[in-house]
Each structure stands twice: as C-alpha cells, then as structure tokens.
Amino acid sequence: MLYHHCSWKAKSSPVAPINIPTQPRNPASIPAPKTSGVTEVVEMKKASSLHTLFLFFLTSFAFLVKSQSDSCSSKLSVSHLIPFNTSSLRCFSAWSSQDFILRYENAGSNVWSYVLSAPDTGSYISIGFSGDGSMVGSSAMAGWITSSGPGIVKRYYLGGTSSKRCPPDQGSLDPVQGxxxxxxQGSRLYLAFQLNSAQPPQRLIYAVGPQNNLPSSDGYLPRHKTMASGSINLSGAGGGESGENEDGGGATGDVVEGGVSGFDLKKQHAILVMLGxxxxxxxxxxxxxxxxxxxxxxxxxxISIQGxxxxLGVAGIILGFKLGDDEGEGDIDTHKNLGIFILVFGCLQVMAFLARPxxxxxxxxxxxxYHYWVGRAAIACAVGNIFYGLDLAGEDRSWSIGYGIFLGVWGFICLVLEVRSWMDR
Incomplete structure (x- = not known):
C-alpha cells in the first residue's frame, strides 16, 4: 500500500481594513427623554405645597393677631366666660395709647355692666369712678391674674397716691355679688363687673400697674405705671340694643394721660440723689x-467730683422735703431721717475740708x-437709702438693677486697685 504523504500549507491573504466613517456626537443633538409631563406634574405639586404652606402661615398669623387684639368692631370673644349678658354692650376706645377698650350698659333697674379690655403686662388693670375727675377720693375696680392662674377682682378706695392709702375692699362702689x-385670652385681660347704682359717676380714671409686678398677697396695689382720665355720657345707655356701638353712646373721648401729682418731682429727687x-x-x-x-x-x-x-445731693434732698407723705409707701419717715443724717455727714465733710490742718x-x-471714716459712712448710708427709697416709691426694678450694676463695676475696680496697691508696697 502506497502511502502518499501530502503536506498542505494554507496560504493567507491580507484582508483590507474596513473604514467605517464616524461623526463626532453633539450632546445637544442627543434627544432628551420625554419627561416634560412628569416635570410639569412635580412643579405643580411643589407650587401647590408652597401655596398651602403660605395659606397655613397666613391663617395662623391672622388667628394669632385676632386672639391678641380687641376692638369695638368685633364681638366680645370672652362673653361665654362672663357671668352676665354682654350681647348689647356699648363700646368705645377708652385709652388708645394703652389700647384700653371699655364696654358698658344699663343692664336693668339700678344695675350697670362694665367690661374693660386691656393688654396683659403681668400686672393689674383698673377703672375708677370719680365725681369731680380727681383720682384721690374716688373708688375703683381693679383686677389681675395671679402667677398660679386664678384671677382676682377687688374694689378700692383711692385715698391717696401711695399703695397704703388705697386699701382694698373699701370705697363707695357696690359690686353685684358673684x-x-x-x-x-391671648395677650389681653378682660375685667368684667356689675355695679348696683342708679347712675355711676361719669368721670373715669384708668390705670395700669408696673410691668411684671403683681399686687401683694394682702391685695394692696403697687404704684401704677401710668394713668389717664376721661368721661362718658351715660344717658341713653340702656339695654335692649343689639350689637356694639363703636361711638360709645356719648363717650367724649377727652382722655388726659399722665402720672399722679408729684410723679415728676419724685423722679427728679431720685435722679439727683442717685447721681450726687x-x-x-x-x-x-x-x-x-x-x-x-x-x-x-x-x-x-x-474735690471737684465731691463738690x-x-x-446735686443737697438739691435732691430739698426736692425730697417737698414731696408729700402720700408720695411714698411704707415708713417714709425712716427714709427722710436717713436723708437728714447723710446731709449732716456731708456738711461735716465740707467743714472739715475748709478747716483742714x-x-x-x-x-x-x-x-x-476722721475724714476717711465719716466720708465712707456717709456714702454707705446714701447707697442703702437709695435702694430703700426706690423700694418705697415702687419704681420699676430696672432702676435698682441698673444702680446695682454700677456698684458692682465700681466695687470690682476698687478691688483690683486695692490689690495692686498692696502688691506695690
């Protein structure tokens, strides 16, 4: 058998490369996915959410403002909390600068209803009834909300301008029992009461107590922050009318603001003595x-500063002597005696300076x-009497706090200088 050995050799021919033409892509030419409908829906949802949120805040703000304000054009919001009918009360702005709103009516035979609305400053509000327009000698109704929650309403006889001369549960007013x-409500107080009277005095005295300063537990009021007087015409103020009359049914609106007699004199006395x-x-x-x-x-x-x-201190003490006894609260004689004692010490210092060896x-x-100890004793007594006088006058706590800060800074500087003088010895 013959075998033929054949050797096959495959021949490979070169393949020509295929050139595929390409063009650079333009990103702008690439079509975007069709999502316009989805985007519009999302934007509409966002706008709707923002609109809803805006309406919510607007409604909340309007409710907040409404709850914190009162006016004669709106119904009495606390009528359900008042133990008598308030549907036909007349209304007028009694004291615009303090936002006092007064509602009143003749509720029946010899019975008069009053509702006084005012901002809540953490103190009392009051309305007095005067025959001649004077505060002293009149009677008033005052009310406040205690720190524990319940409200207190009392009548007062205004026998003077100090707290002790205005005793509670006295006066000519005859409130209807209960x-x-x-x-x-919100940030306002509503003082409501009824009086037994054929016709109460038409001259009114309004007052608001010092901020965040409630009456004492025995009912004595702190000296008012400010006051005003006005008058109304009660003729034709009978009941039976529906709604509220913004003109007050004859309210004159002749409100005169101001403090009590001697108020400016007292402040001048305090400033001069404190500064001097x-x-x-x-x-x-x-x-x-x-x-x-x-x-x-x-x-x-x-000598210049002390002089x-x-x-200034002497001028302040002279003004203090002009203040009446009813211009302070508590033991005014102690304050006066301390002032005289300090004045004597001051005069002794002046005499010692003129006769110094x-x-x-x-x-x-x-x-x-002598000069060292008498001078320091006079200053110590003066500082104590200043704080005592501020307490007697019932001034705002900011006076005592401000003066206390000055004393603290002065004492710290003296301490630093004293230590330094000891170290230099």
Missing part, C-alpha cells in the same frame, strides 16, 4: 484712695482718720 371676674450721693461721691472717694501718685491731679479731681456730688501738723493724722 358678677365680678377677670379673665385672660450714689455715683459721684464713690468715684471721688476712689480718686483720693488710689490715684495719689498723680499729684496734684488726684486732689483737684477729688458737684454734694451740691497742714500736712506737718500733729493733728493731721486724726483729721485724716
């Missing part, structure tokens, strides 16, 4: 104590000792 109430005895005197003492190395600057600064402080005199050391 018909007096004070309530709070309570501020300049301690600063002048500090100049003599810690700045003697700057001679003679310390001496002239000392001005003494004159020479530096080389043997008695100079005793004079220095």
């Amino acid at each position: 018909k007096s109430v004070i309530t709070s 005895w309570g501020v300049l005197m301690p600063i002048g003492m500090m100049m003599a104590r810690y700045f003697k190395q700057f001679d003679p600057f310390w001496f002239y600064s000392h 001005i402080g003494f004159l 020479g530096k080389d005199a043997k008695v100079r050391r005793y004079w220095n000792w």
Whole structure:
C-alpha cells in the first residue's frame, strides 16, 4: 500500500481594513427623554405645597393677631366666660395709647355692666369712678391674674397716691355679688363687673400697674405705671340694643394721660440723689484712695467730683422735703431721717475740708482718720437709702438693677486697685 504523504500549507491573504466613517456626537443633538409631563406634574405639586404652606402661615398669623387684639368692631370673644349678658354692650376706645377698650350698659333697674379690655403686662388693670375727675377720693375696680392662674377682682378706695392709702375692699362702689371676674385670652385681660347704682359717676380714671409686678398677697396695689382720665355720657345707655356701638353712646373721648401729682418731682429727687450721693461721691472717694501718685491731679479731681456730688445731693434732698407723705409707701419717715443724717455727714465733710490742718501738723493724722471714716459712712448710708427709697416709691426694678450694676463695676475696680496697691508696697 502506497502511502502518499501530502503536506498542505494554507496560504493567507491580507484582508483590507474596513473604514467605517464616524461623526463626532453633539450632546445637544442627543434627544432628551420625554419627561416634560412628569416635570410639569412635580412643579405643580411643589407650587401647590408652597401655596398651602403660605395659606397655613397666613391663617395662623391672622388667628394669632385676632386672639391678641380687641376692638369695638368685633364681638366680645370672652362673653361665654362672663357671668352676665354682654350681647348689647356699648363700646368705645377708652385709652388708645394703652389700647384700653371699655364696654358698658344699663343692664336693668339700678344695675350697670362694665367690661374693660386691656393688654396683659403681668400686672393689674383698673377703672375708677370719680365725681369731680380727681383720682384721690374716688373708688375703683381693679383686677389681675395671679402667677398660679386664678384671677382676682377687688374694689378700692383711692385715698391717696401711695399703695397704703388705697386699701382694698373699701370705697363707695357696690359690686353685684358673684358678677365680678377677670379673665385672660391671648395677650389681653378682660375685667368684667356689675355695679348696683342708679347712675355711676361719669368721670373715669384708668390705670395700669408696673410691668411684671403683681399686687401683694394682702391685695394692696403697687404704684401704677401710668394713668389717664376721661368721661362718658351715660344717658341713653340702656339695654335692649343689639350689637356694639363703636361711638360709645356719648363717650367724649377727652382722655388726659399722665402720672399722679408729684410723679415728676419724685423722679427728679431720685435722679439727683442717685447721681450726687450714689455715683459721684464713690468715684471721688476712689480718686483720693488710689490715684495719689498723680499729684496734684488726684486732689483737684477729688474735690471737684465731691463738690458737684454734694451740691446735686443737697438739691435732691430739698426736692425730697417737698414731696408729700402720700408720695411714698411704707415708713417714709425712716427714709427722710436717713436723708437728714447723710446731709449732716456731708456738711461735716465740707467743714472739715475748709478747716483742714497742714500736712506737718500733729493733728493731721486724726483729721485724716476722721475724714476717711465719716466720708465712707456717709456714702454707705446714701447707697442703702437709695435702694430703700426706690423700694418705697415702687419704681420699676430696672432702676435698682441698673444702680446695682454700677456698684458692682465700681466695687470690682476698687478691688483690683486695692490689690495692686498692696502688691506695690
């Protein structure tokens, strides 16, 4: 058998490359997916949500404003909390600067209804009834909300301008039993009461207490922050009418604002005494104590500051003597006696300055000792009497806080200078 060995060799021929033409892509030419309908739906949902949120805040704000305000054009919002009919009350703006709204009517035979609305400042509101327009000698109704929640309404006899001269549960007013109430809604107080009277006095006294200062537990009112007087014409104020009359049925609106007699004089007294005895005197003492190395600057600064402080203090004490006994609360005699004691000490200091011995005199050391201790005793008594006087006057706490801050800064500076003087020895 013959075998033929054949060798096959495959021949490969080169394949020509195929050139496929390509063009650069333009991103802008690439068609976007068709989502316009979805986008519009999302945008509409966003707009609807924002619109709903805006309406919610607008409604909430309107409700908040409505709950915190009162006007004669709106119905009495707390009528369900008042123990008598309020559907036919007449209404007028009694004291516009303090946003006092007064509603009233003749509710029947010898019975008069009143509802006084005012902002809640954390104190009391009151309305007085005066035969001649004067505060002293009139009677008033006052109410406040206690810190624990319940409201208190009391009648007062206004026998003077101090708290002790306005005793509670006295006066000529005859409130109807069980018909007096004070309530709070939003940020307003509503003082409601009925009086037994053929016709109450038509001259009214409005007052608001100092902010965040409630009456004491025995019912005595702190001195009012501000007051006003006005009058109304009660003729034709009978019941039976529906709705509220914004013109007040004869309200004259002749409201006169202001404090009680002597209010400005009291403030002038406090400012002069505080600036003279309570501020300049301690600063002048500090100049003599810690700045003697700057001679003679310390001496002239000392006598100048003390001299001005003494004159201001004397002027303040003179004004204090002009204030009547009813211009303070508590033991006014103690305040006056302390003032006289301080004035005597101040005069002794002036006399000692005029009669001071020479530096080389043997008695100079005793004079220095006297001048040192009498001056400091006068300043200490003056500081204590300033705080006592502010408390008697029933002034806002900011007076005492502000003066206390000054004393704290002054004391800290004196402490630093005292330590420094001891270290330099």
